Amino acid sequence: MASLLRLPALLAAMGADPDGVIRAGGGDPAAFDDPDKTMPFPVLGRLLDHCARATGCPYLGLELGRRAGLDALGVLGEIAQTAPDLGSALRFFILHLHLHDRGAVPLLWERGDQAMLGYVIHWPDVPGTEQIYDGTVAIIYNILKSLAGPGWRPNGVWLHRPPPEDKAPYRDHFQTRLHFAAQHAAVGFRAEDLRRPLPGSDALAYAAGLREVEALEAFRDVDLHEHIQRVLRRLLIAGAPASELRLEPVAALFGLHVRTLNRRLRAEGTSFKALLDETRYRIARQLLRDTQLPMQELAITLGYADVTAFIRAFRRWSGVSPTAWRSLRRRAT
Known part of the structure; x- marks a missing residue:
């Protein structure tokens, strides 16, 4: 607020x-x-x-x-x-x-x-x-x-x-x-x-602040799949290469073996692929609605090798092509 x-x-x-x-x-x-x-x-x-x-x-x-x-x-x-x-x-x-x-x-x-x-x-x-x-x-x-x-x-x-x-x-x-x-x-x-150096730069205060934020991160009581989705959102929006959007590097970020991560996600009723698809679909819908980004750039943003793979995935999620979805949403508003 x-x-x-x-x-x-x-x-x-x-x-x-x-x-x-x-x-x-x-x-x-x-x-x-x-x-x-x-x-x-x-x-x-x-x-x-x-x-x-x-x-x-x-x-x-x-x-x-x-x-x-x-x-x-x-x-x-x-x-x-x-x-x-x-x-x-x-x-x-x-x-x-x-x-x-x-x-x-x-x-x-x-x-x-x-x-x-x-x-x-x-x-x-x-x-x-x-x-x-x-x-x-x-x-x-x-x-x-x-x-x-x-x-x-x-x-x-x-x-x-x-x-x-x-x-x-x-x-x-x-x-x-x-x-x-x-x-x-x-x-x-x-x-x-x-x-550009900041006028208020203070190395000791910044180090203490980073420790404070790490403590806040550790304090948050959320399930593993929420942590995974948060990381995936950041990676996708930051334009991470496809190599970083795989199970192995994400498991490494959490200090977990791949089998351990898979097992814990299954216990929460989901999988890494499902979380990646859900995150991509959520970001894709928002970008289609709120921006004029062409399909090629959307595909790159979402970590797809080419625009055809993105269009195929979006059709699987929504039942229509991304172009049709964007058109329908704008007519509705």
Whole structure:
């Protein structure tokens, strides 16, 4: 809830009754008193979509996101500020954001002299994704500015939403080149900025923070298959090669023999292949719905050797081709 705590005040500033609007949108006003409470992604999406319509503000997600930054990430934000450089801080987020946000995955691309930090929702069938992505990209921009320090500038911002009638709020916040109806929701910057030292860098504090996060990871009481799916999501979104999406390397990550991992997954009623298929299907549906990525790039993102293998697998999961699924979903909305 940390990134949503300013929603009641924002609604009041827009002349709405915060409690009434939040209740009508399916939320609980009392939840906005505690940053450690959680809200399922579908509930979040419906709430933000309702608030945007209730206030007549189509960029409500942007207005909410521009009011948040590292503070919305709690202890993760505090630890990241002590990293040695910007790249280390961002990779720290990518590895550990699931402790804070279990419905989406951050992305870091490097292509030549350019880098992009983005965000992909992998929870299926989430409404209001335009508002979620607008808010998240605004937060990403604020986080990058806070971490990199004075003088840092992005070289572009990419947003999923179609071009709005009023672009002024977006220009005012991002102050850079805007790309609407984009394939990714992301902030772009120079790749060399990843080596930029952080003003708050502190080697001892960063090492202590990493130990703290490791303790949080160990404390989480979840089944093995949930841990496996979390790792698979990170590997897929990070563009891991197909060689890393096999049973052997994943078992090695957990310090388990392949037979031991198989046995424990069978005891939980599943298998490694089933978990990989389920994870790929979930990410594929979200990317088909929320991006314009061509089938070839989707296949690569999901770790397939070629687009034919991806299309065949998607048809097996859903009964239709990915192109047909994307078309049906867009006609439905």
